[in-house]
Amino acid sequence: MKVVVAVLLVALCLLHHDFWWWGDTRPLVLGFLPIGLAWHVGISFATAIVWWLATMYCWPHGLDDEEDGPNEEGGGGQSA
Amino acid sequence: MTLAIIVGYIVLLLGVAVFSTRFLKKTAGDFFLASRGIGSFMLLMSVFGTTMTAFALVGSTGKSFAVGVGVYGLLASWSCIVHSLCIFLIGARVWALGKRHGYLTQLAFLRDRYSSDALVLILFPLVVSFVVVYVLMGVVGSGRVLQGLTGISYEAGMGGICLVVLTYVFFGGMRATAWANTFQTVVFMVMGVVAFLVIMNDLGGPVAATERLLGSPAASKAARSGHISQLEFLSFGLIPLSIGMFPHVFQHWLTAKKASTFKLTIIAHPICIAITWAPCVLIGLWAAAELPADTLQNSVLPKMVARHSGEVLSGLIGAGILAAIMSSMDSQFLCLGSLFTNDIVDRYFGKGELSDSRKVLLGRVFVILMVALAFVIGLFNTSGVFKIGVWCFTGFASLVPMVFAALYWKRSNKYGAIASVLSVAALWLYFLPQVLGSGKSFLIAGMLPVTVITAVSTVVLVVVTLVTPPPGQQTVDKFFGSRG
Secondary structure (H helix, E strand, C coil), X not given: CHHHHHHHHHHHHHHHCCHHHCCCCCCEECCCEEHHHHHHHHHXXXXXXXXXXXXXXXXXXXXXXXXXXXXXXXXXXXXC | CHHHHHHHHHHHHHHHHHHHHHHCCCCHHHHHHHHHCECHHHHHHHHHHHHCCHHHHHHHHHHHHXXXXXXXXXXXXXXXXXXXXXXXXXXXXXXXXXXXXXXXXXXXXXXXXXXXXXHHHHHHHHHHHHHHHXXXXXXXXXXXXXXXXXXXXXXXXXXXXXXXXHHHHHHHHHHHHHHHHHHHHHHHHHHHHHHHHHHHHHCCCHHHHHHHHHCCCCHHHHCCCCCCCHHHHHHHHHHHHHHHCCHHHHHHHHCXXXXXXXXXXXXXXXXXXXXXXXXXXXXXXXXXXXXXXXXXXXXXXXXXXXXXXXXXHHHHHHHHHHXXXXXXXXXXXXXXXXXXXXXHHHHHHXXXXXXXXXXXXXXXXXXXXXHHHHHHHHHHCCCCHHHHHHHHHHHHHHHHHHHHHHHXXXXXXXXXXXXXXXXXXXXXXXXXXXXXXXXXXXCECCECHHHHHHHHHHHHHHHHHHCCCCCCHHHHHHHHCCCC
């Protein structure tokens, strides 16, 4: 699944560079969104889905070991 | 009436900050990191609110007015991808190391990882300079917004907002900042949508507004051709890397309760960006059809709000814009004090003899001096918020390879890190006059300077690291051991 998420992220970066309608003002999505803007708003929501997949299937579980770690107060040898 | 509503909002905000201090524990960990007890929703609001500033509302609207819809792709959709990537790869891992070793600041982590005081002494003035530029963006933005909406002077607007933020940061530290951030982020997101709906309705609906633009001399701004080159568009992808080195965001990462607390931030951050940026870009675009082309970019949003809403709504929307600005400034102020107090005063001058209250006092004096510096620069500043922001983010983004190496490259050492930081400092200062003096975006071979500076800092980091001795085994075990 990590590979799938990585491929999806690379795909998002490639799709971000939408040179194919660089000079297009139309079509207007929903009647008012120029196509270039609508495409990038769509990229934003697609990104959220890919990051949801990343947190579901690629989360580094070793990090959670720290949840019961020693520095609850955050002092840890430093002071204000 | 508009001014009265904004003043009312500020009083309410101070009330929230005061309320949060009921939960304040009198420890350094609580003042700077809210005892590492911040949950998922507050972390999302804090990190998002901190990264979205005058740049996101005032800057994006003004830039969209000037160059059109491409501004969303330049920064918003790139940020959706890259911000979450940095939070995923850097934020959660830094939190784990911070929890284990008790770091209060970014510089404390880097000093320990690279076993170098010299690195911190070089980084401190550089990072503080970048943060002051970031503060400047908020100061200028708040002055312009208050001037545009209420008619009070630019100088009074800047000064008033600085005083409000200083008050609640000094009063309640990170806990008050996190609460205020959450409150303000909700306010600016809601009011941003309200502003969009009100302006859109007053323009006769979204279809009419866009058709009006397409029938105007500014019609070409509905596309990118002629306004943004493809190389410039591509190179903007490096700018959002800056979140990986923002010291104030770093400090928010350390406040998380658990590693899994980060998941909501990683997923929802792109959605929050879309909700905030898309309306602003559209307002700027529609403004191109009705405001004179020589309108000051920073004034576009307040002018559109003032034109298309009544006094009450104008006040509420103005409060929302100021909320976005203040929700970044508070973290920056706290962070400046924290860096100075913990990484400089306590370590090099305190020698265990300064009392806590003395250290905090010195930190506050330092913050006041830096804010005063930003205020004075703001008096003479004529640059747009967008340009200031991009240059500030360029500095932070170029330092990210050094942070990334600290977390993922066992071989990386202090020599490579120091050389990398020095290369960033030299190039950032070298290009500064050209960036500020340039009428349009200053580009190198069609790309933003961040491309060159980041490439140089990465090459310097790798080459110098490989030709110098590796870090000690103790450091490698500490940061890359079985739990690293």
